[in-house]
Every structure is written in C-alpha cells, then in structure tokens.
Amino acid sequence: MDNEYLKPLPAPDHLTAPFWDGCKANKLLLQRCKQCSTSQFPPGPLCTKCRSAELEWSEASGKAKVYSWIVVRHPIPADVYKDEVPYVVALVDLDEGPRMSTNIVDCVPESIKDGMPVEVAFKQVSDAITLPLFRPAK
Amino acid sequence: MWNLRDQCAIAGIGYTAFTKNSGVTVLELATEACMKACQDAGVNPDEVDGIISFNFGDSVPSMSVATAMGLKDPQWVVEYSSGGNAANLITLAATSAIKSGLAKNILCFRAMNGRSGFRLGGGRQMAAYGVTQFTAPYGWITYPQAMAMWCQRHMNKYGTTKEQLAHVAVQFRQNAMQNERAMQRKPLTFEEYHSARKIVDPFGLYDICLESDGACATLITSAERARDMKKKPVYIMGGAYGGGPAQGEDLFDIIRWPDPAENFAPYIADALWKSAGIGPMDIDVAEIYDCFTYSVIMALEGLGFCKPGEGGPFVAAGGIRRDGPLPTNTHGGLLSEAYIHGFNHVIEAVEQLRGEAGVRQVPNAEIALTTAGAMTCGSAMILRR
Incomplete structure (x- = not known):
C-alpha cells in the first residue's frame, strides 16, 4: 500500500504520534487540559488557553459541523490528484470545540452547506497512517 | 506601536522588467533593482550601509547582493524568512535601524524568479511535517x-x-x-x-494572482538626509x-x-x-x-x-x-x-x-x-x- 500512495503522508512526531495512533485504532483523540478542561487541536506543548502543561488524550465523539470548505477542481500536483478532482477540503468544528481540516466524503460537493452535521469516517491509507475523514451524519 | 512618524523617507526606487522568464539569476535581478534605487536617489552605493530582504525559498540573500554590489561597509544585513506579509515590515524595520544608528542608508528589496524558478503557486513538499501533517494529507x-x-x-x-x-x-x-x-x-x-x-x-x-520574475527595491534613509537627495522624499x-x-x-x-x-x-x-x-x-x-x-x-x-x-x-x-x-x-x-x-x-x-x-x-x-x-x-x- 505504501508504494502506491503518492499523496502527502503525515510524519508523526513526539507531539502528534498519539493522535495518529488513535486514528489507526479508529479513535479520534484530542488533547484535553487537566487544569481547565479545554480540548485543543492541533496538539501542542501547552494548553493555549491556560498554558498548563498537564495535558491528557481524550476520545472525541467524532461529531462535527462544517464551518468552511473548498472544492478543488484543478489538481496540483496533477499526477497525484488528477483522478481525485473534484474533491472537498473542509474545516469542521468538532462538538468538543476544536476545529480540524479534513475531507468531506460520501456526498456530492454541491450538497455541502454551512453548518451541515458530519461524522468521522476513518480511512486507512498506509500501514502506519489512517486519516480521519468526515461524511454527512446519519 | 511604531512611533517614527515622518522621521524616515523612501528616497529612491528601482525595479526590473516583470516577466515570465527573466533568463537571469535572482542575484542579477536584485542587483539591478538595488542599483537603480541608488541611482534614482542619487546615492553612491558606497554610502549604503544596510540591506534587508524577505524570502520564501526563492530569493537571494541580502549578503549576496551586498557583495555583488561591492558595498564597502554594510553593518546591517538582514533577512526575513517570510511571505508577502513582510513587504512593508522590512521597511519599518529599516526605519528603526536608521533611527537607532545601526545604519544610515538602507536598501530594501524583493527579488524572485517566481515563474521560471521556484513557483509558490505550484504546491509544497509532499512530506507533511509539523502542522502540515494536519492539512496536506x-x-x-x-x-x-x-x-x-x-x-x-x-x-x-x-x-x-x-x-x-x-x-x-x-x-x-x-x-x-x-x-x-x-x-x-x-x-x-x-x-x-x-x-x-x-x-x-x-x-x-x-x-x-500572476507568477512573475522580477525585483523591486527602495532606498530608505532619514528624513533629513532624504531632503538633500535627488528626488522629492516620500515620508513614512x-x-x-x-x-x-x-x-x-x-x-x-x-x-x-x-x-x-x-x-x-x-x-x-x-x-x-x-x-x-x-x-x-x-x-x-x-x-x-x-x-x-x-x-x-x-x-x-x-x-x-x-x-x-x-x-x-x-x-x-x-x-x-x-x-x-x-x-x-x-x-x-x-x-x-x-x-x-x-x-x-x-x-x-x-x-x-x-x-x-x-x-x-x-x-x-x-x-x-x-x-x-x-x-x-x-x-x-x-x-x-
């Protein structure tokens, strides 16, 4: 699978590995502050609200609402995305608070609306990486 | 807050042709624009003691341009690793250098083969490190x-x-x-x-926007010195x-x-x-x-x-x-x-x-x-x- 996959692959690091490990197990994990209970994404060394370093990983519901989106029609790089267009990249607001970029799948681009409820749909793309995509909520 | 109202001025400007394929190096573009800015101000490059630019992986270092121009004694040679957001910041930084005495006459420039060389619009590296791992995939x-x-x-x-x-x-x-x-x-x-x-x-x-090859430069100096130069000062x-x-x-x-x-x-x-x-x-x-x-x-x-x-x-x-x-x-x-x-x-x-x-x-x-x-x-x- 790794040899055929041409799209950018995440390079997990010390901060982000737990997130990607979670995706591999089909769990959407967010950093949550033990001091002020704020959830944050992307992961960072401190809680950006209260600057506490006491952070824990917590499973999110996977429910979100579409905040903004684009429909990519011109593929760049062409050799990687020519068979993918049109595809949708979106910012979604997770029920737990943080915003996340993702792809919206399982629907036509024209049907996407501001505030549309979506739910996580994990897609394994390599031995190591599973991406959290979103689809219209059932 | 920046508080140097009217204390510094743009005394000279210079630019190259804007093209799809300059056929020359970024160093040549930058040097042409900087020399023209000196000529426009009527300033001998020997009097230029500062130079600043910003880059996005596609420019040429200030130091290289200073060397190519044979600047005698550059004392303030600065590079911002930044995108278009810095296009005015480098001028503001030059004013602070002038008023603090770090330099007297400063060239600010941006040079790029943005069409024939490194195309910003063409994408980014495919390995997704840092925050890019949450966007590029x-x-x-x-x-x-x-x-x-x-x-x-x-x-x-x-x-x-x-x-x-x-x-x-x-x-x-x-x-x-x-x-x-x-x-x-x-x-x-x-x-x-x-x-x-x-x-x-x-x-x-x-x-x-377009993708272009070309360079632009300005010469920044104190308001007092600018008034003695060739062109009417444009005050910051x-x-x-x-x-x-x-x-x-x-x-x-x-x-x-x-x-x-x-x-x-x-x-x-x-x-x-x-x-x-x-x-x-x-x-x-x-x-x-x-x-x-x-x-x-x-x-x-x-x-x-x-x-x-x-x-x-x-x-x-x-x-x-x-x-x-x-x-x-x-x-x-x-x-x-x-x-x-x-x-x-x-x-x-x-x-x-x-x-x-x-x-x-x-x-x-x-x-x-x-x-x-x-x-x-x-x-x-x-x-x-």
Whole structure:
C-alpha cells in the first residue's frame, strides 16, 4: 500500500504520534487540559488557553459541523490528484470545540452547506497512517 | 506601536522588467533593482550601509547582493524568512535601524524568479511535517486552496458573491492596461471572468494572482538626509505589523484562527492609523495586497474603509475604481501587474506620491496606503509626499 500512495503522508512526531495512533485504532483523540478542561487541536506543548502543561488524550465523539470548505477542481500536483478532482477540503468544528481540516466524503460537493452535521469516517491509507475523514451524519 | 512618524523617507526606487522568464539569476535581478534605487536617489552605493530582504525559498540573500554590489561597509544585513506579509515590515524595520544608528542608508528589496524558478503557486513538499501533517494529507496544498477556504467562510457569513469578486479582477485589469510595466494588459470582461477555468471553488483563474520574475527595491534613509537627495522624499508616516494571538505555525495554518472571514487587518488597524495620526478617509490612493481578489475585500473591511461584510458591496459600487472614493491598485496589483510579493505596491505608491505615474496618476495624491499579506499576519504603511 505504501508504494502506491503518492499523496502527502503525515510524519508523526513526539507531539502528534498519539493522535495518529488513535486514528489507526479508529479513535479520534484530542488533547484535553487537566487544569481547565479545554480540548485543543492541533496538539501542542501547552494548553493555549491556560498554558498548563498537564495535558491528557481524550476520545472525541467524532461529531462535527462544517464551518468552511473548498472544492478543488484543478489538481496540483496533477499526477497525484488528477483522478481525485473534484474533491472537498473542509474545516469542521468538532462538538468538543476544536476545529480540524479534513475531507468531506460520501456526498456530492454541491450538497455541502454551512453548518451541515458530519461524522468521522476513518480511512486507512498506509500501514502506519489512517486519516480521519468526515461524511454527512446519519 | 511604531512611533517614527515622518522621521524616515523612501528616497529612491528601482525595479526590473516583470516577466515570465527573466533568463537571469535572482542575484542579477536584485542587483539591478538595488542599483537603480541608488541611482534614482542619487546615492553612491558606497554610502549604503544596510540591506534587508524577505524570502520564501526563492530569493537571494541580502549578503549576496551586498557583495555583488561591492558595498564597502554594510553593518546591517538582514533577512526575513517570510511571505508577502513582510513587504512593508522590512521597511519599518529599516526605519528603526536608521533611527537607532545601526545604519544610515538602507536598501530594501524583493527579488524572485517566481515563474521560471521556484513557483509558490505550484504546491509544497509532499512530506507533511509539523502542522502540515494536519492539512496536506487532505490535498490542501496550494495557496489558492488555502485562501479559497477564507473566501468561502466570508460568503457563508456575509453573502459575498462571485460577481463582487469579479469587480476586483476587472478593475485591476483596467488599471494594468494603463501600465507599461504590467504583465497582463489584455482587457478582461465580466463574461471572461465568470467563464474562466475553475481552479478551486470559489476561485476561478482570474481570482488568482500572476507568477512573475522580477525585483523591486527602495532606498530608505532619514528624513533629513532624504531632503538633500535627488528626488522629492516620500515620508513614512505610519506603519504596523501583526495578526493577533493565533497566527499559526506557518502562513498556511489557519486551524486555530478565530474567524477566517477576517484576516490580520483588524488586528493592526488601530496601531496603523494612530501611528500616522490619520484615518481611512485621508487616504488618496491604496495599494492593497491582492494575491487573490478576495484578499482586497478583507483588507477594506479590516482597515475600516467599510464595515465587516460590506467589502463586497463596496467594490461592486465602484469603491476601488480609479475615479472612485478609494483608487486602489493603480498599477494593476499582483493580479494584473506582477507578483513581486507586494513590493511592487510600494513602488507604485511612491510613483503616485511623486506625481510620476503618468497616465495612471491619481490627481493630487498626497497620502497613500500600502498593505502586505492576506492571511493571519501582515503589515501596512502610510506614505505621504
């Protein structure tokens, strides 16, 4: 699978590995502050609200609402995305608070609306990486 | 807050041809523009003791240009690793260096083979490190794709339309048709705008700036010294840089940005106007960073030329026309003149304030605005004659 996959692959690091490990197990994990209970994404060394370093990983519901989106029609790089267009990249607001970029799948681009409820749909793309995509909520 | 009102001036400007393929190195482009800026000011390069630029992986170091020009004793040699957001910041940094005594005469430049060499619009590296691991794997890779997300948010929130974006593209093209430097001088009709190839919704081809080879340079010095130089000084009246608390890990990172319906502009507006002691109504000509049609609307709203959400109606009502209340991007901007990362906006502002803009001249232009950047951080200046 790794040899055929041409799209950018995440390079997990010390901060982000737990997130990607979670995706591999089909769990959407967010950093949550033990001091002020704020959830944050992307992961960072401190809680950006209260600057506490006491952070824990917590499973999110996977429910979100579409905040903004684009429909990519011109593929760049062409050799990687020519068979993918049109595809949708979106910012979604997770029920737990943080915003996340993702792809919206399982629907036509024209049907996407501001505030549309979506739910996580994990897609394994390599031995190591599973991406959290979103689809219209059932 | 920057507090050097009228204490420094732009004494010289220089630029190369703007082309798709310069056929020369970036070092040659930068050196040509810098030498022309010295000649324009009537300053012997021996007297230049500072040089600053900004780059995005496609420039040439200040040090190289200083060496190529044979500068005798450069004492302030600075590089910002940054995008168009720094196009005014480097000038503000030069003023602080001049007033603190670090240097007397400073060259500011931006040089790039942005079409024939490293193409910013062409994408990014495919290995996704840092925050990019949460964006690029979804095929969210290029700058048009990044800015389209902001634009769609503005459309969701305020009902901004493609027809309003078209006014920006068409108006700037009309300005470029009057500009012999401009790379795009063919007429652009509303019909052509709307029927253009779709790149990434909501953007079509004409919402996206050009890719260019070229260089621009200015010579900055104290107001006193500028008055003894060849050209009439253009004073740096005000300036600001910023973007609030969530500027991101790189220019692309807007995951934590509070509301992509607004960019850095409202975060710097107060400091900008206070530093100059004037307000939006006092601006005679505006050169606004237009990497995309939509970024003009965000700047107009964020700096107070109109209220949030009214930028679309403002441009559609002729607000940015050359004969309107705010003549904007009189050279054609990044959309139709050239993409020299916003530094060409500074050149145009200086020519307007000097009265050197020929058929493009805005009558009696005394005060100009330049902005730089379109996303989470940026800079702006107020210049006066």
